[in-house]
Amino acid sequence: MIEDLLQSSPGLMNFGIFFLLAVVLLLVVLGFVTYAILAERKVLGYMQARHGPNQLGGKWGLLQTVADVLKLLIKEDVIPKAADRPLFIIAPIIAFTPAFMVLATIPFTDKFQFADIGVGLLYYIAVSGMTVFGMVLGGWASNNKYALLGGMRAGAQMISYEIPLVMSVLGVILLTGSLNLTDIVLQQEHGWFILYQPIAFIVFFIASIAELNRTPFDLPESENELVAGYFVEYSGFRWAFFMLTEYVYMFAMSSLITVIFLGGWLPPLDILGFIPGAVWFAIKFCIVVFVYMWLRATLPRFRIDRLMEFAWKVLFPVALANIFLTALIKTLFF
């Protein structure tokens, strides 16, 4: 259906359909963010011998995040006097827009995808790289020393980890010969790439945590050192924008891992094919999200200099070796 739409000439009708679908996806993503935050608090709670939110909205605190967002909305909008006003206002938006833009290329099922472009993977990585501007600008514009340190850390970290992230995916690209995400999924029919590219998966997963700024790589905001890092001066809904960015990226990154390494919407066994692809996608996606939360409950934080060393001295060479190995095997045996 969407393929036909994509091929058809632009008109008011299909613009309307696309707009509607985009709104639907937006609502799905926002719904995910709402309940991902709740789920994270619940998972952390149970891992830490406590309950997590359990008052608002019935038994499981289902409305807790809604109430939190409401509170952020009605909060006073504070802009520090010494801050660079235009930059301060625009920074959260710069951080947050690419987070939604990357969702366009992700194939959720074989039918549900917004932009089936040839270089989907490249598009994702290129666009997601823009978020770091928002963080650095936010840190700089706040005119706060902690925010500045946090912003600088964010810049250094995101740029360093983008490289192993891309390099690790190259192995997969060598196998598929395509940057198109749908192609990548379809080539996994006889085995997921997590089996063929385990090294790439590990490198990609670690780098993805760093890209998401989550524990153990949450240095840009490292609460115990920099108080809150680059968004220390932000409050109310501007702060919520940064938070939203973080969780939308978690959504996007988990989807991407599902697509590249876990076979997207494909069932693990052919016999299980009667279950719709969307369900498989959701299950795999939830497992990835859970692992992110699990890691957050377990690990302490890296130190900034070690973080850089780890990216350049460990992940980068390993990713390169993986490319070499993949190329070698492909030339010799296939």
Next chain:
Amino acid sequence: MIRTEEMLLNVGPQHPSTHGVFRLVVKIDGEIITEATPVIGYLHRGTEKLAENLQYTQIIPYTDRMDYLSAMTNNYVICHAVETMMGIQVPERADFLRVMAMELGRIASHLVAWGTYILDLGATSPFIYAFRDREMIINMLNELSGARLTFNYMRVGGVKWDAPEGWVDGVREFVPYLREQLKGYHNLVSGNEIFLDRVKGVGVYSKEDAINYSLSGPNLRSTGVKWDLRKDEPYSIYDRFDFNIVTRDEGDCLARYHVRLEEIEESLKILEQACEQFPAEGEIMAKVPKIIKAPKGEAFVRIESPRGEIGCYISSDGKKEPYRLKFRRPSFYNLQILPKLLVGENIANLIAILGAVDIVLGEVDG
């Protein structure tokens, strides 16, 4: 050329990792510290001056508020000082209760130190596990004294309340429980590569430095100095128990971490033996006059608190109030080495080093 300049950064007094209202003014070049100046006094209440107008029993609640993580040792040091001056012999049962309360307090304090230290390094879960186990200790001390934090439990000549029925059994059951938990803690944190990376070889000082800066407690023992007042100058009934002085030779943050965790195990040993030897009956208060008047003269006693040597000096002119009272507060002394340690480190190490000192601001500021 790019022009760079040093930046003055205020860490605290409101900062998540300064463990209270401690302020540190650091000069940083990028993220590297070139100078660090601790600023203290935000929690100063003038305990020592206030004590000059208070009767000895009235001073005890003030000591609760000094090192609020192990108030029992503070209670003990003031009572011990007055008892030394007056030559009071404390009944055996009271001594057992005191030692058990102090060792429970030591475990609770080290648990908090452990949990908050890992929290400073960015992991949230151990903090909550530590507080869960500490809660059990707090409940036990609550049964004993009726308070959860500021116990006001000990009196000159003994303790205020006898142990309620079944209390000793509760302690006896707690010992194997915590031993089991400690194994889990080691599994979770002690071998973690990221954790080791953060603490190994960080904040190293030598044996000589430690002694010159008058460090005590785990901060001293982490450099290999075998000095624990419970063994070296036994007070109360510590000479009856079999336990070891935990030392490490490295003198870094990891050594301090391990010393604290192993001291919990040694304290559990003491508790176990104390439960065995606990006298079935006996007085909990010695015969003391209604109004306590320390004889003319002066006395200084020191004991081993979780943070180091806590000392109490009393100068009395024979009245019911002390003429002058002075506490040697270990956190205050342990903090002195900080400016020396911090130069050349980065902000992340600042937090790791400060956390490993394990300060309590109530004690630093007095």
